[in-house]
Amino acid sequence: MLTYPMNSVKGTSMYDHLYKCIKEDILSGKLESGEKLPSKRTFAKNLGVSVITVENAYSLLASEGYIYSEEKKGYYVAKLDKWIGPEKNTPVPEEKKDIFENNGQINKYKVDLINNIVNYERFPFSTWSKLTRQVLSEQDEGLLRAAPSGGIAQLRESISEYLYNYRGLTVSSDRIVIGSGTEYLYGILVKLTGRDRIYAVEDPGYYKVSRILEDNDVRCVHIAIDEYGMRVDELDKKNADIIHLTPSHHFPTGIVMPIQRRLELLDWAYESEDRYIIEDEYDCEFRYLGKPVQTLSDIDRRGHVIYINTFSKTLAPSFRISYMVLPDRLMERYVDTMSYMSCTVPNLDQYVLAKFIKEGYYERHINRMRVIYRGIRNRFVTAVRNNSTYGKYINIMEENAGLHFLIKVQTLLEDKELIKKAESVGLGIRCLSDYAYDKASVSKHIIIINYSGIREDNIDEAVGLLGEIIEKFHS
Amino acid sequence: MLTYPMNSVKGTSMYDHLYKCIKEDILSGKLESGEKLPSKRTFAKNLGVSVITVENAYSLLASEGYIYSEEKKGYYVAKLDKWIGPEKNTPVPEEKKDIFENNGQINKYKVDLINNIVNYERFPFSTWSKLTRQVLSEQDEGLLRAAPSGGIAQLRESISEYLYNYRGLTVSSDRIVIGSGTEYLYGILVKLTGRDRIYAVEDPGYYKVSRILEDNDVRCVHIAIDEYGMRVDELDKKNADIIHLTPSHHFPTGIVMPIQRRLELLDWAYESEDRYIIEDEYDCEFRYLGKPVQTLSDIDRRGHVIYINTFSKTLAPSFRISYMVLPDRLMERYVDTMSYMSCTVPNLDQYVLAKFIKEGYYERHINRMRVIYRGIRNRFVTAVRNNSTYGKYINIMEENAGLHFLIKVQTLLEDKELIKKAESVGLGIRCLSDYAYDKASVSKHIIIINYSGIREDNIDEAVGLLGEIIEKFHS
Numbered sequence: 001m002l003t004y005p006m007n008s009v010k011g012t013s014m015y016d017h018l019y020k021c022i023k024e025d026i027l028s029g030k031l032e033s034g035e036k037l038p039s040k041r042t043f044a045k046n047l048g049v050s051v052i053t054v055e056n057a058y059s060l061l062a063s064e065g066y067i068y069s070e071e072k073k074g075y076y077v078a079k080l081d082k083w084i085g086p087e088k089n090t091p092v093p094e095e096k097k098d099i100f101e102n103n104g105q106i107n108k109y110k111v112d113l114i115n116n117i118v119n120y121e122r123f124p125f126s127t128w129s130k131l132t133r134q135v136l137s138e139q140d141e142g143l144l145r146a147a148p149s150g151g152i153a154q155l156r157e158s159i160s161e162y163l164y165n166y167r168g169l170t171v172s173s174d175r176i177v178i179g180s181g182t183e184y185l186y187g188i189l190v191k192l193t194g195r196d197r198i199y200a201v202e203d204p205g206y207y208k209v210s211r212i213l214e215d216n217d218v219r220c221v222h223i224a225i226d227e228y229g230m231r232v233d234e235l236d237k238k239n240a241d242i243i244h245l246t247p248s249h250h251f252p253t254g255i256v257m258p259i260q261r262r263l264e265l266l267d268w269a270y271e272s273e274d275r276y277i278i279e280d281e282y283d284c285e286f287r288y289l290g291k292p293v294q295t296l297s298d299i300d301r302r303g304h305v306i307y308i309n310t311f312s313k314t315l316a317p318s319f320r321i322s323y324m325v326l327p328d329r330l331m332e333r334y335v336d337t338m339s340y341m342s343c344t345v346p347n348l349d350q351y352v353l354a355k356f357i358k359e360g361y362y363e364r365h366i367n368r369m370r371v372i373y374r375g376i377r378n379r380f381v382t383a384v385r386n387n388s389t390y391g392k393y394i395n396i397m398e399e400n401a402g403l404h405f406l407i408k409v410q411t412l413l414e415d416k417e418l419i420k421k422a423e424s425v426g427l428g429i430r431c432l433s434d435y436a437y438d439k440a441s442v443s444k445h446i447i448i449i450n451y452s453g454i455r456e457d458n459i460d461e462a463v464g465l466l467g468e469i470i471e472k473f474h475s
Numbered sequence: 476m477l478t479y480p481m482n483s484v485k486g487t488s489m490y491d492h493l494y495k496c497i498k499e500d501i502l503s504g505k506l507e508s509g510e511k512l513p514s515k516r517t518f519a520k521n522l523g524v525s526v527i528t529v530e531n532a533y534s535l536l537a538s539e540g541y542i543y544s545e546e547k548k549g550y551y552v553a554k555l556d557k558w559i560g561p562e563k564n565t566p567v568p569e570e571k572k573d574i575f576e577n578n579g580q581i582n583k584y585k586v587d588l589i590n591n592i593v594n595y596e597r598f599p600f601s602t603w604s605k606l607t608r609q610v611l612s613e614q615d616e617g618l619l620r621a622a623p624s625g626g627i628a629q630l631r632e633s634i635s636e637y638l639y640n641y642r643g644l645t646v647s648s649d650r651i652v653i654g655s656g657t658e659y660l661y662g663i664l665v666k667l668t669g670r671d672r673i674y675a676v677e678d679p680g681y682y683k684v685s686r687i688l689e690d691n692d693v694r695c696v697h698i699a700i701d702e703y704g705m706r707v708d709e710l711d712k713k714n715a716d717i718i719h720l721t722p723s724h725h726f727p728t729g730i731v732m733p734i735q736r737r738l739e740l741l742d743w744a745y746e747s748e749d750r751y752i753i754e755d756e757y758d759c760e761f762r763y764l765g766k767p768v769q770t771l772s773d774i775d776r777r778g779h780v781i782y783i784n785t786f787s788k789t790l791a792p793s794f795r796i797s798y799m800v801l802p803d804r805l806m807e808r809y810v811d812t813m814s815y816m817s818c819t820v821p822n823l824d825q826y827v828l829a830k831f832i833k834e835g836y837y838e839r840h841i842n843r844m845r846v847i848y849r850g851i852r853n854r855f856v857t858a859v860r861n862n863s864t865y866g867k868y869i870n871i872m873e874e875n876a877g878l879h880f881l882i883k884v885q886t887l888l889e890d891k892e893l894i895k896k897a898e899s900v901g902l903g904i905r906c907l908s909d910y911a912y913d914k915a916s917v918s919k920h921i922i923i924i925n926y927s928g929i930r931e932d933n934i935d936e937a938v939g940l941l942g943e944i945i946e947k948f949h950s
Contacts (some may be wrong), residue, residue, distance in 0.1 A: 129607065184659070
């Protein structure tokens with residue numbers, strides 16, 4: 001008769017041990033399909049365990065289909081003819097190169113002038129920690145419940161107040177949708193406006209936008225910009241329905257779109273009920289002179305502008321909190337068709353951020369960062385411009401806004417080579433042509449300097465590394 | 476000559492005030508397009524301010540396109556003929572009914588047996604707070620940098636170890652992708668496998684799955700289940716390519732798919748390179764007897780199973796952290812085509828959760844919750860079954876798993892009426908038919924009891940409310 005050593009097994013895991021022994025024998029073929037198993041009572045007696053133990057093991061095997069019971073007869077081994085037998089589990093592999101390693105942008109460059117980086121000494125960790133503790137200790141019921149689809153009310157209200165006070169935008173919190181990052185929100189917009197629409201993006205522009213849109217299976221057309229921003233005449237030629245714009249600080253050229261072009265684009269949108277402008281204010285908080293330009297969203301009175309912004313630049317990209325302000329029509333559609341989905345940002349983060357804004361920390365943080373960034377920018381620009389060895393080969397094209405500016409370089413190198421040479425000395429840069437769809441349309445030798453990751457203590461290093469490529473290869 | 480009162484304005488906001496005054500006059504038409512503005516020096520003298528103040532105001536107006544400069548001549552008001560003039564900003568509206576209010580599922584029912592609810596006394600707030608403080612005080616660089624697309628390495632490794640120890644799954648952390656909620660991950664899967672594929676979902680089943688898939692513009696077919704789970708013969712008839720399954724605890728019937736059906740479904744998937752099974756283990760942690768069933772992912776040796784799980788059930792739905800384990804082929808495709816996107820879960824939450832798992836808190840929390848849920852379930856089932864007034868009109872259909880079970884009720888009411896009557900007494904319930912696409916295929920009068928939101932102190936209330944509808948309308 002079937003038997004297993006049970007004496008070394010203790011306590012509640014007894015039935016589990018028995019379950020495993022029997023299962024093993026079924027899988028190995030030792031117990032054949034159709035074979036009758038011993039009755040619970042006899043088996044228990046034989047093994048020296050309680051009937052309950054056998055009962056539990058049998059019922060577990062039965063629930064998984066390894067055995068079946070016939071009324072008043074007992075348990076039988078199930079038919080598992082197709083079973084190929086599990087291979088031995090291989091142990092979890094040893095530490096090895098992480099597939100995503102280079103994706104975290106860590107330590108790739110000595111000086112990184114490509115990515116948006118927030119140095120940790122600039123982040124208000126202790127405030128964030130304090131607010132998190134407060135939120136957790138208040139143990140609000142809402143902290144654990146699935147959040148409303150658009151985000152928790154407190155955060156939407158905080159954002160509404162912030163937009164009113166600092167952007168002059170009058171936006172009811174009812175029109176705000178919070179999501180985990182701008183990339184995610186673009187996906188929502190595609191679902192809201194329809195996958196059959198044609199999206200127009202700026203050329204040059206932030207390449208990720210068109211990539212994300214295309215990954216959402218919509219068609220993108222690239223519209224040239226002139227000195228005022230996106231060219232209106234190109235829109236109809238390319239049958240655009242929806243425009244993505246960075247009017248307050250065009251990426252990467254830095255153009256601030258003048259009021260006239262804003263009005264022209266709005267007029268274009270007003271020509272059809274279904275045309276929309278996505279106004280992306282990804283870095284409007286970093287304007288060094290005066291209040292930011294009046295937004296398209298504020299000028300628009302007919303509900304054709306979708307305002308979108310992020311906390312990635314002001315807090316850190318790792319926070320994954322963005323928001324958009326939808327026109328009434330789109331908001332209705334959102335509530336009707338998509339509010340069954342949960343908000344993607346964890347409630348805890350939403351509560352903490354709401355407090356951070358409401359209690360004035362956010363404003364203070366931005367003001368502080370603005371001073372820091374302006375200081376770095378000014379020192380960096382001055383050091384490059386006045387550099388005795390290579391200052392004469394460059395021309396700095398700067399606006400009073402954003403976290404990047406452009407340098408026109410006199411060089412013999414093609415842009416691709418320039419980047420490669422820079423990389424070889426540990427300097428990460430991109431050129432204007434990297435952000436252009438129609439490469440021929442943009443000037444060569446224009447470097448984008450994203451200085452968010454430069455610290456006071458490595459300005460000199462950055463200036464030096466730039467020099468290594470400019471001086472050596474100047475024309 | 477143009478003049479504005481400047482004496483009441485102080486400090487750095489002087490130029491901003493001047494900027495606003497001039498802008499207002501341009502917008503109102505008081506300053507006409509083409510009109511020449513006073514020279515900086517004269518204007519400054521006249522206003523009693525510094526030249527810098529006028530200069531800043533002019534340059535701001537120029538950067539926004541309200542005025543333009545002509546070399547050696549001065550500044551002129553721009554042409555803004557199309558400008559319709561901004562309406563007066565209406566103040567932020569008074570507090571009103573929030574558009575998402577009913578979306579947060581708060582206070583709708585006295586007893587809610589529909590939604591997955593975690594009561595706050597069950598959440599380890601102080602541990603979470605402690606770990607958050609630790610993570611923030613360590614100020615790791617990685618906390619602020621954009622995370623790798625699949626999630627931070629520490630969390631992927633913690634999940635890998637967890638899956639090995641508690642689900643017997645051998646999964647390298649390289650195959651794990653973390654995202655903000657299962658709903659989000661479905662969207663990723665659609666992009667990975669192609670929008671032209673046909674998805675098969677269980678009928679009855681978790682209705683949100685097909686809704687999310689359809690919102691991602693893929694075709695869904697509904698496959699009937701029998702007593703063992705999804706019927707294999709239906710799959711080819713409906714040209715399915717990809718299956719969504721809940722084999723360890725079918726929602727809502729609770730069926731645990733026996734090994735044989737698992738093998739049959741795997742065989743089906745093996746017939747074509749591009750067929751996949753999404754194994755959704757949404758509540759596998761709550762199994763009350765023995766270890767969970769061997770997963771399809773573990774049986775599969777050819778890379779046709781995508782494993783997906785969430786922390787929504789074990790922590791709280793508001794945490795929005797889910798993960799999936801991709802077969803190598805899909806992981807390669809993910810890295811090639813989608814790793815440019817940031818992980819949607821905030822890094823802070825990822826670090827804290829990684830610590831929570833690694834330091835054993837997660838296991839302890841699940842064990843604790845399992846005991847709590849089992850206690851509630853047993854007390855609730857016993858109280859309902861033995862209820863002297865309505866116990867005889869019901870039949871409890873329970874499995875040893877998950878956070879819900881079914882009750883077959885003898886009643887004269889149609890399911891819709893039953894739900895309505897329950898709602899009128901403050902009881903939230905759903906019937907099996909609510910989760911069926913083909914309503915005719917499922918039995919009537921089967922109530923799903925999701926007891927996650929019941930507390931020790933309101934079991935009696937829940938039993939009583941159930942009684943109010945069962946007793947009154949029994950057949």
